[in-house]
Amino acid sequence: MRQSSLLYFDGVSVSFDGFRALNSLSLVIEPGEMRAIIGPNGAGKTTMMDVITGKTRPDSGEVFFGGATDLTRMDEAAIAELGIGRxxxxxxxxxxxxxxxxxxxxxxxxxxxxxxxxxxxxxxxxxxxxxxxxxxxxxxxxxxxxxxxxxxxxxxxxxxxxxxxxxxxxxxxxxxxxxxxxxxxxxxxxxxxxxxxxxVVVVEHDMTFIRALGVKVTVLHEGSVLAEGSIDHVSSDERVVEVYLGR
Amino acid sequence: MITSFLVRAFDRQAALFLAILGLVIVAVPALNLLLPPDHPLHVPTYAVSLMGKYLTYALLALSVDLVWGYCGILSLGHGAFFALGGYAMGMYLMRQIGPRGVYGDPVLPDFMVFLNWKELPWYWTGFDMFPYALMMVLLVPGVLAFIFGWFAFRSRVSGVYLSIITQALTYALLLAFFRNDMGFGGNNGLTDFKDILGFPVQADGTRAALFVASGLALVLCFLLARSVTRSKLGKVLVAVRDAESRTRFLGYRVEHYKLFVWTLSAMMAGLAGALYVPQVGIINPGEFEPANSIEAVIWVAVGGRGTLFGPIFGAVLVNYGKTWFTAVLPEVWLFALGALFVVVTLFLPKGLVGLAAMVRARLPRHRTLKSEPATPSTGEPQPAE
Structure with missing residues (x-):
């Protein structure tokens, strides 16, 4: 699975002062895919971006680009040169x-x-x-x-x-x-x-925008994946509704 | 490639500026040397040296502008590089004294004889040769800046924190150079110079030549700074100033850019210091005084940071003011300097150059010029502000 992926997250965790921004996050983006990432505030969306672009080093877990390149060992400039724009x-x-x-x-x-x-x-x-x-x-x-x-x-x-x-x-x-x-x-x-x-990986709050994109959606919650699938699929998921509306 | 790099430095503005500077470089020594002393247009020798000193300050201001105005690195320790260049030149001048010192030692400078030293410390060797001394003028500040910058920029120290360490740097050097065991003359520094390149330092002709040399150094460094800031590298520097992390995510190694411009700037400051010392006749640890570095920042702010012309005018103007005030109203000078800095910070964020641009924009004639058709240019026209 890692070999054929463009971006591969496996069990990635990041903590800041005891707060777990990413909690054993696993995620795979295929080459040529467009993926929308949604989630409430503090779900770890921006931290995930920081890990991909080399701004933040994960405490544990693997992050690979193009199947073979270990992003956790590179700095921002090297990752940008590799072909990841933010x-x-x-x-x-x-x-x-x-x-x-x-x-x-x-x-x-x-x-x-x-x-x-x-x-x-x-x-x-x-x-x-x-x-x-x-x-x-x-x-x-x-x-x-x-x-x-x-x-x-x-x-x-x-x-x-x-x-x-x-x-x-x-x-x-x-x-x-x-x-x-x-x-x-x-x-x-x-x-x-x-x-x-x-x-393309898009992080967005605006549901109409996500609908307009019409792509696979990943819902993050407390640093890990809560649900994944089409926008209709995830928005009918009870846990997603609870996370977004329940609190 | 190199030619296009140099050609970039020239345009109407630069040509006008260089013409003015060229005129000064020719006219001042000519009015000093060619006219009889009682002629109304005669420029006395002390004034030539004074103006020569202003030119070296202008070069220091230019070097500060390069890092602060273009890359956003506020150095409060550029006086250290200036002083180190000055000391390298001072060491050469000391070695030129030879047996004419008070103690008549053919090799050792007076202060070493006084300290009972028997031989020249190893780091003084070679300073009797001018080319070596000149190399050290650039190399010592350059290497120190490189090492300092390597650690500071790699650890991503920036903003106020960096400014504070630059202050600490110059203060540490001040204390070190005060010590007699350092072998740089301690408190008294290096003075009583006799010759430079075989010419007596006090002679009118030498003074005029030093003035011309200061002017030429300023012209060359100005052209170099302008080519650098108008190159793509210059645009990256401004990008770092405005949005450092954006620049990083575009794939630029910000620390390398900072290190480049920081080292270049320190070498310019060193050159300024080397030209300063023979004209004032002394270099002592007082030149490392943190206040000196802060004053240089004020010159840049007054003239207009990020403009290259501005700091040069700022340095000359503020120092002329200092000369005038300290002669006529000595107790008022520091208040005047403080007030000037407050006024510039509050009302003239772009300094005098910004003020001039504002006035010019009000004139109707220039407004029409602004709206020329958008051509797919290389993006050359505006110098970064």
Missing amino acids: KFQKPTVFESHTVWDNLELALKAPRGPFSTLFHVLRPAERARIEDLLELIRLGSRRDDLAANLSHGQKQWLEIGMLLAQEPQLLLVDEPAAGMTDAETAETADLLRDINKTRS
Whole structure:
């Protein structure tokens, strides 16, 4: 099972000062899959992202990427280079850079200081940035500072930056937070579009958004998996209803 | 590749700035050396050295701006690198005194004879050769900064905590250099210099040459800093300043970037210190005083951080103010400096350069220029703020 998986969690536990953020979490994401992760606050969604991206080391358990690469031994930069991109809950872009520069910095290229010191933008890279600008619909704002974008546009720019990294797996934390209904629907379309070529893990609270994605859902609760299946399947599960509504 | 790296440094702004600086570098020594002393436009030699000192402060400010303005590392200990560069130059100048010291020892500087030392400590060897001393001017601050930065950045020490350790660094060096056994002249430091490269340090011609050298060093370091900040590496630095963890998750090793710019900046500060010492004629542990490093940060804040031009103007302006105040109203100076810092922090977050940009934006003529058609440029036009 591990060999054929893209992302493989087995018995992963993380505690902070006695609080068990992840409790023997096991989870498998297949290559090319899009998966939605839901769960109440404190269920361990963000900690799971932190473990995948190397920000937090698990106390125990295994985390493998692509079947063979042990993520628990790598730092953030190495994991990013490996092909895992992360979008934060709060849109995080480089505010004092232009939209164009934000994308240029994210573009897949050598990451060392000396490579960037003498870097000259090649035509192919330029074309790639143009494509991305079109995809995230920010072509007309390319020379504007990212600080001047609306909240939704920042979310999109950040997704564009993720794509510029050309990751195999995208981790997207609450992409629809703070978006209008129209923006939410467009974001769902965008993610489905991205999923044609890449695997995506979406953490989200918004049920209409999850429905719009129409993918397999994993419900986390107190650091482990409570239920897994289609949105209709999990929302009829009694324990899930209790976790979400009972308290 | 290298040429495009250097070409990046030039544009209209940089050309204008370099023209002004070039004019100063030519005019001041010319007015000093060519005009008779009673001519109204004659620049007295003490003023040449004073302005030369300002230029070395400007270079120190430039180096602080590189780490603080672009990478968000607030160093409150850059004076340490400045002083170390100064000491390396001071050691060369001491060795040039030769048998002309008070005790007439052909090799040992006076203070070593006074301490009853019989031979030169090992770390003083080689400092009689100028190229070696020059290498040490860059290497000593550079290596110290590299080691310090290696540990600090790898452990992800940042913000206020880093600022505090940089203060501790310069304070520790202050205490160390005060000790006579260190072999750097203790409390009195190194002074009574005679020659530099065979020319008497006090002579008008040497003073003018040192002024020109300070100006040229500033020009070269400015161009270097500008090429660095306008390269993709410079954009990464600003990215680190604005959103460090985002930069990390994009795959950049933030600690390597910080280490690069930190070491480069320390070497610039060292060079500034080396040019400072022959012009003021002394280097003592007082240069490690934490207050000096803080003052350098104020120059940068006043001029405008993250602009490269600003800190240079800031350093010259504040130091001119200091010279004026300490001559006319000495007791008011520290209050004036404090007030200046408060005003800049509260009302001018981008310093004088920011103020100038604000005034210019109000002029209608410039507004139309702003809305030129969006071309798929390389993203060059705006220098990071």
